Amino acid sequence: MESLTAAIEELPLTDHHVHTVLPGPLTRPEFEAFITESDAPAPAGTTSFDSQLGFAIRRWCSPVLGLEPAAATADAYVLHRNRRPQEAAAAMLRAAGCGRLLVDTGFIAPGSLGLDELGSLSGAAVSEVVRLETVAAELAGTGCPAAEFARRYRELLGVRSAEAVGLKSIMAYRYGLDFDPRPPSPREVTEAAGRWLREIETSGVIRLSDPVLLREVLWAGVERGLPIQFHTGFGDPELDLRRSDPLLLRGFLDATATAGVPVMLLHCYPFHRHAAFLAQAYPHVYLDLGMVVTYTGARVAAVLAETLELAPFAKVLYSSDAYGLPELVYLGARLWRKAVAEVFGDWIARGEWQEQDAVRVAGLMSAGNAARVYQFPGASI
Ligand SMILES: [Zn+2]
Secondary structure, eight states: OHHHHHHHHHOOEEEEEEOOBOOSOOOHHHHHHTTOSOSSOOOTTOOTTSSHHHHHIIIIIGGGGTOOGGGOOHHHHHHHHHHSHHHHHHHHHHHTTEEEEEEETTSOOTTOOOHHHHHHHHTSEEEEEEEHHHHHHHHHHTTOOGGGHHHHHHHHHHHHTTTOSEEEEOHHHHTOSOOOOSOOOHHHHHHHHHHHHHHHHHHOOOOOOOHHHHHHHHHHHHHHTSOEEEEESOOOTTSOGGGOOGGGGHHHHHHTTTTTOOEEEEEOTTOHHHHHHHHHHOTTEEEOOTTHHHHTGGGHHHHHHHHTTTSOGGGBOOOOOOOBOHHHHHHHHHHHHHHHHHHHHHHHHTTSSOHHHHHHHHHIIIIIHHHHHTTOTTOOO
């Protein structure tokens, strides 16, 4: 299957959900905090490196930096990448081979690269994905009167997303995907905005978690008309995983079936089979495996194969969901290419698939589907 592997290696990827990264050195505990979704350090006497993700970093990122994987203990790896952290970051970003990065700017680690710097270091075209809840927080910070919330939010969203290619909802984090799928009434919005703005005045904390306002900003996003990405499935413990199953979006998907807005289900794991069903059932639904590509390490091919049991091939996209570590941008791409080659190679070897079909589908999932859905210039597939 050498020709298949070679063809997949050469595909320029579109990473359609990624965050910007830190170019500087990191202490071992700082580095470890970026390779777990837990908000607590690993228990005493243990390390986050003892995981699929930790092993995959040592195995696949070391050679990019000229370090033998066999010699790359966790300490040796962190020490080595910290010797010339900028160069290490550039090497990782380049080696990922991404033609495009769609960057979620709603969550940025302090000290991260700006989008222009990320573009020049990676050699990729960079576009922005705007978080709906972040725009609401910005509006609340300006002291908007409650009765004007709905109008001013749409105005500000228009400005913030003028150059964006997509929007993102973190409803799963702030409430759960079992939200009332209908748009709230104007009166409900004004009342909820009043409550939220008063709460901000007393607490000094701006964090949108009111279900009425979360629905309001989501529907304003639908009106805006760009593809909407949803966090679903696996994430940090702020999330109730039981309420992040994409099947819970059923009412919203019915309500938006004719809105002309693609819905992108991110990560999905362990509900990737549920998401695959939704992608088959609804013409406007797409999915990716996001950070699961890096987090499942040596097992990602199994998760990809399960996803492709039902998901139409035109509905699956690639993303790394890298955050903080440049290593994760590379590792996502490395493991994705490997998993696609392994899964498709197996189906070809068993006489189920033709190689030319496998190469075409790999191209769709790696960049073609993203080009079509986000309407990049020149998209012809
Ligand atoms: Zn993300």
